[in-house]
Amino acid sequence: MTQTEISRRDVPDIGRRYDLDWLRILAFAVLILYHVGMYYVADWDWHIKSSVTSVALQDWMILTNPWRMSLLFLLSAMALSLVQQKVGAAALLRNRSSRLLIPLLFGMFVIVTPQVYFEALSQDLIEPGYLAFWWQYINPNTDLLVDHHSPIGLLTWNHLWFLPYLWCYTMLVLLCRKPLNALAKALQPVPGRYALLALVLVFVPIVYFLQPLFETTHALLDDWYSHAKYVAVFIAGYLLAQHKSWWQAVIDHRRWFLTLALCCYSFAIADRHDMFPSLSAQFEHSILVQLGYRLNSVLNHWGWLLAVLGYAGFWLNRPAFSFDQDGKIRRYCTVAILPCYMLHQSLTIVFASWLKPLAIPAGIEAPLLIVLTFAGCIAGFELIRRIALLRWLCGMTPLQQPTAAKQPVIATA
Template sequence: MTFTTDNRRYDLDWLRTLAFGLLILYHIGMYYVADWGWHIKSDHTSETLQNLMILTNPWRMSLIFFISAMALALAQRRSQALKLFGLRSNRLLIPLLCGMFIVVVPQVYYEALSQQLIEPGFINFWWHYINPNTALLPEHHSPIGLLTWNHLWFIPYLWCYSVLALLASPVLNMLAKQLQRLPGKVALLTAMATLICAWYFLRQAYPSSHALVDDWYNHAKYFSVFIAGYLFALQGNWWQKVIVYRRWFMLAAMLCYSLIIADRNGLLDSIPASFAESVSGRLIVGVVLALNHWGWILALIGYAGRYLNQPTNKLDKDGSLLHYCNNAILPWYMLHQTLIVVFAAWLKALALPVAIEAVLLIALTCAGCWVGYEIVKRFWLSRWLFGLKVKLPVVNSERASSVTR
């Protein structure tokens, strides 16, 4: 089969769906790990679960930015930059405002409630939350009071990166043509070097904040990944090479992950601290982190390109599952963390065995997202607020024609 980037890439649709599904499981896991702060915490924590979550932690969001940039580059072949700007603005900024004023409020409420910082009463709390001059929880204020985007930080970052890429699209498209003769190895080394420099010079000075304006390490990491994804999508030869060498990328990624876990569990403590803190030691760590990061991303791109680039497969014989996921992914993303926090708070009070609690939390979160999407998609206002096409789809042409008679 001839490799082409001209047709619809079903592998990107599937990979985006799987990445956001993984994000839901990751945020459920955040409830059960002790070392990482989150809105509320279970009384049962697991070190093993935390080690497993470290598997995806370094590259999970980078993969989503990479795929989003690839989709933008491919879409620009069919649409003008101005049209794409309007489309992304409408489908990102409106849901962001909806999320900040409505969806994420229970997360802030239950977090403050679990820390005994407020009295019960959600409506009263919401009025304080939307008031930028509120005196409630002053130590948690931002420049706009208690208002926050919490897990929706990805949306403003994606919008900003998309705008910058669209503004620079003539340069990027010209650069993409010049890069066609560049060996993929050189491109990979350049991407790794960029990530190593960001980690070496910015990680400690600018720890992750997700606040957009001062998050320079994350910008250096995610924006470079975004630009790499944009350029990569336009290089059919690189894409084909990644599919061919997917096993080697997976092997490199697993090796680097093993080293990271070994270090975390003290198996590398015999290395002298003086060497670990030296320039050479830090550069070696940077190489491991960069290879782990890009190894997983390219391995998944490769496996998806090999096995998922078709409209149907054994799990989705008529394509209906992928169609549902493509439409439901943004509402599910907006709703999932709030549902996790709410259901976790309710289940915690029942003091269930942790295995039963975890299964129930996963089931309730998925059921809540499904019900939420089923409600959202039925009304034009909720569709607009959650980033869906406002025009309702015609389910049955015969039924639609009878309505107009």
């Protein structure tokens, strides 16, 4: 891998926090594991399902389900907060629009198509024939699968919903850049414990009032609970990145945040298994009980986010490790995240659809599916980064042209 292939323009080194790089990489790895889990978990709808599902898997999925996407928004906001100190708002707007909206459109028209195709095929709603389906999929006036239409026909962004949400939040923050930076400066003397209390006071009403009213849709226009939660996370991350004492406090108190997160998660799992029947019986009739459950949800959410951020800050904020002395692995993975994010769920669904007829035992099939998805992502990225058009369509910067080497002067007789 040469400097030409992965340029510094792909990974700007402006106030770089290596822990944020590694966290993004690890968060993407967790995302693959989660989506493979969705294929096997019982009672949770997904595009296709294994013939062998597990109820017990739900407990493990719930470990990351409440906060895994919040972590991505938090990291994105922190990175934006750091880079905006050296790059103008107009340049950031152009950069983020190119890196988010173009991949979104390419993903909707090309990469997401297998998800819709194999889902419909598994439900016997269409006949086999991928190309014929694709022509109908991109036709906004198609008569195919009319019960599954949105205002733009069968076109959908599925797992790519993160991209339009991130673009909207980024634009909102850039428009409010000056007052937010002024607020960050004004908050410098405020102790971290008060900031944490403010987070709880903001999030409890969001969870208490909005979550019961607005189902999560990922459809952008009607997803009010998700917007309230993720915008609050985004602004919190933006402010946190500029407050060194808060960031250090998160690192210093990482064990307490982890303990809090484990306690809240344990309560949630115990309640799911009816270990508190008298308490759950009062939920519909007692505001205090409802507030207690909502508070546990909020503390679980932020406990995990801050614990992960704290441990990453303690262990991962360094330019080199024994396995990556020159940082090549980190730089490679950092550049690969967006293309691999675009590819991974379609690859999981395609490979799962191919493996399902083989009736392989789930204990063998699941690890194989994980390996195939990771391998497919790497292979896809290796192809994408070598082709200029695909780089542009997947949000990567153009390859830098190698400069011509100076020819040595050769003395003549």
